[in-house]
Amino acid sequence: MNAEQPIALAPTESHDELKARHKKEQKDLQAKVTGLKKTATKGDKKKKKEVLAEVAQLESSLKKQQDQEEKDWIQANGDPNASSQADQNVTTLEDEEEDDFDPNDIPIDHLSMEPEPAKSKQPQQQQPSGGKKPNRQKARKNRKAQALKELQDEAEKEAAGQVNMNEVERKAIEELAQVMGVKVQDVTADGHCLYNAIADQLSQHYQKKTSVKDLRHDTADYMRENSDDFLPFLTNKQGDMMSAEDFTEYCNDLESTAVWGGQPELLALSRVHKVPIWVVQMGSPTVKLSADVYPAKTPLMVSYHRHMYGLGEHYNSLRPATAQ
Structure with missing residues (x-):
């Protein structure tokens, strides 16, 4: 065997076993992410950025590993016609419960959010009887998502400059x-x-x-x-x-x-x-x-x-x- 070639050992797991292991690894990552989030104290923006940076690196590493394993398995055994993206179930911070890591805890004026458009001076039209009321819960959720995205973007930029x-x-x-x-x-x-x-x-x-x-x-x-x-x-x-x-x-x-x-x-x-x-x-x-x-x-x-x-x-x- 050419010493430069990958080790050619007989496959040790079926495709179903591979997917099951990937799912377990994703659950392990989810548990680790949850633990990391709990280390960020309320209102500590710097710590939250560090947590987001570490999570981004962990998720990227797992995705790369599982994608390569899926590719290697298919190359060695053929397409099982049931493969899926290895990172399909990898849980990101946005997928977790918002109460665990609430970006709304971060003062909005400390984030680079776009200012809200000036309110119109024209009198508002009265909604017809039975019309839908503004969805305040959805608007609050959108504000949280925007705040978290800005924080995560900033964290990813910092992570890009860290030592590999x-x-x-x-x-x-x-x-x-x-x-x-x-x-x-x-x-x-x-x-x-x-x-x-x-x-x-x-x-x-x-x-x-x-x-x-x-x-x-x-x-x-x-x-x-x-x-x-x-x-x-x-x-x-x-x-x-x-x-x-x-x-x-x-x-x-x-x-x-x-x-x-x-x-x-x-x-x-x-x-x-x-x-x-x-x-x-x-x-x-x-x-x-x-x-x-x-x-x-x-x-x-x-x-x-x-x-x-x-x-x-x-x-x-x-x-x-x-x-x-």
Whole structure:
């Protein structure tokens, strides 16, 4: 396989599963947006602008990611005749309940709104009996929408001038990889990126052909059998130490869903395959898992990205930088 081509692994999810995952990611984003909005105190225009800027970046990142995944899936599997825009259900600030983030709280005279036209001096005509009254609720809603749009436009302009952390991180990791004699091989961000990266590494260095399903199964089994090595370092959704029941659910999800993996799963993978795993990341020393346990073995190398996508971490494979 040409090292410059994307990793050609067998598809790990159907189109319905892809759409279901996209919907879940959109719900996660909606929850995150709601949390961000609550950090903006009433009347704090500067904070609201910062929130809008961050939301714009998150929505743009998710849209780009999901559009690319939809395109990749169709290219690999054909048009299912049921595809839809990946961002169709992405909730924007305008779609949220107005009470959570009310632009009417912002003094109107602080916004660049057009002045209202001067009132006519002519006497108003009396409405016929039974005629419709002015819709004050609709007019108020329109004023809110206009105020929010101006605020969001201003926030987007500021966001355009902010540092692109994705690009900064990408460049930093590529420079580290070059020094180590490897190069970044992109892996699809489908929830299985860690396992796809490890599968690519096993193929590159040990000629082992494996699947995401097998890697997830082996990882979950190892963690179940060695729970004492993992349970003290894991927390549940409330931030508390996991109970035995929490841990069982965690391992079951790890094995049967597209839930993301991290350092605990990498440690388990290194023990299952009896090889060290190195994790290269920006701003931190390379993490070398099981390097002391298997010092003579060629390490599997992956890169860890915090800023590549808006909703969470991502892993890529680091292939040897051999001459073409």
